[in-house]
Amino acid sequence: MQKSFFAILSLVIIAGAYGIAFGVPEQVSQFWGASTTETASAPQPARTGRQGQGRATTVVLTPLEARAYTLVLRTVGSAVSLHRTEVTATDAGEVVETALHANQMVEKGDVLLRLDDRTQRLALEIAQANRDQAQATVTRYEGLRSNGSSIVTDVAFADARIALRLAEANVGLAEVALDDRTITAPISGQLGLSDVSVGDRVSSGDAIVTIDDSTSLLATFEVPERSIGLLSEGKRVFVSTPTYAGRIFEGEITAFDSRLDSVTRSATVEAEIDNPDGLLLAGMTFAIRMTEDTDALPVVPATAITWDRTGAGVWIVEEGRVRRVAVTIRYREGDQVWVESDAPLGAQIVAEGASKLREGAQVTDANARRGSDA
Template sequence: MKKVMVTILSLGVLAGAYGFAFGVPDQISHIWSDAPAEDAGPPAGAAAGPPGQSRSTTVVLAPLEERSHTLVLRTIGSAVSLRRADVVATEAGEVVQTNLRANTMVERGDVLLRLDDRTQRLSLEIAQANRDQAQATVTRYETLNNNGSSVVTDVALSEAEVALRLAQANVGLAEVALENRTIVAPISGRLGLSEVSVGDNLSSGDTVVTVDDTTTLLAEFEVPERSFGLLAEGKPVFITTPTHAGQVFEGSITAFDSRLDSITRSVTVQAEIDNAEGVLLSGMTFAVRMLEETAALPVVPATAITWDRGGAGIWVAAEGTASRVPITIRYRDGDLVWIETDAPIGAQIVIEGASKLRDGAQIAVAQPAEGQGI
């Protein structure tokens, strides 16, 4: 008997706890109250309706719209001059003159440096004298031969002509050797820093200075594998640099690699940037941005999407009820989500209150707040 009383008391405590936490069920409250169940009003939080109708959920609706999405790729790169050259000494010797001031603009052919050329000038004079002597011999032999003299044979004349050709070639070699003592700018551009000064002795192969033609820069950057589809020759790119905050420079893609890097899983891209004003310098670090407009896709607020075991979905309203339609999420941008769905464009979708819905649930439509919608 004691066990029975304990059991009844335990059940009473559980019933009281349930009623305190969840409220008294309608059927029991109708029994306790004098009023019949048919006259009882709707439960708190439910919309009023005719007797026997299930409770409705208040939601906010908006038509399903579609619009394109702007894909934005951001990456970091650096730039070099499209045309650049390292000026290298081809001869050894002592420097006797320099025009190597850094950041000076030079034209192709301008003299940058001269080496001691006294030996080469003397060699040229010797070669020229030998040529003149060989020329005089040939001229004399030809004159005698034309006058019918038998003193000069055809063999002697031929040998004199060969000697003249050799002498002329030696003059050419001496002129080249003399020209090599003067180093000129191979391209037009801006000079870099140089450590060469008058009195230095250069060896063949020593780098004298670099020349950068910065009128056009070549930006090089990496694009991840997932964004490879954005690449195309001629596609515009937008470039910024901390040196010129707020200023955007436009370029275009000229080339990209034919394979991905096996470690970074990215592809190297090159783009040309017009720098006719000389604002940018070779070696600068750039923030690169590329844009791509997608085809029009359905777009919904993030609040319209719910999740279950099957994945993401939206609620479509029709004739006072809501049904769930599965979706595939394509892009996100702030509070908007671009999706793929079988729901037709223009259909009324739930953008507020979707988390409280169940399939076939009755809905009551509330007016959206000002500025609310897709």
């Protein structure tokens, strides 16, 4: 008997709590109203939905505002010097002089290495002597012809002039061959490591040293398909590296691929990074960030979003009652959600307490109540 009493008492308490939170179900209220009509003549307040017209739900309201959302793309890339070259030997020979000091700054035209050039110097002397002889012959023929002598025929004079031109060309070839024995810096920059030393013999095309002009770096990175809209020439990028924690280097996009990689579904992008102090080195790995603000979109607290079979929505308040409006979620950041919706800007939306509402429910603003109590 005692157990039955506690069971009935528990059911009564649960039913009472349900009625306080959600109102009396319509079927019960109708039955209850029909039975009490016979015993009570006082009119009862009408019920609206499941909330009850006479009792308002306390919620927190906030106006619907629109703000731009900042799209942020983070990716990883590596960089090379914007101006760089690998110096190679243009001829074969023995190294007789070097100025290859790693990390040394050189200017364009500075001598880096000399090869044994004795043979080339002798060849140049022979070519110069032949040129001088050809020049003397032409000069003599010109003097005879100017004096009216018929000894020098037109054919002989033409042959002498051709011989002079050939001799001058041979001198030019000999000078080029001699110049090739001296290797100079093709650009200004910083020397890399080199294993070439005096006494070594190099062949044509052998690598001598690298030169990097690191005042500007060219970073290469991949951008996924979903972020292609962020790309444009001249767009700013922000670069960081663990080597200089907390420091941001700026650059701008100079080029990007016209098609996506069929495997990674991304586009290759190149950006020029200013490096006037030479802190960044070619080959470093960088964290790269790009940002862009979208058009203004309605933004709501995450607690304002509710879900049902139709999808996401928010509750807006009109004349003290709520109406659910569907929304499409575009972006999230922290406790803020950017959405697309037909709800008018400035409308009061339920920021807290939305989960316990029903269509047409009467609500009061908790903030307004606090103000009146104060």
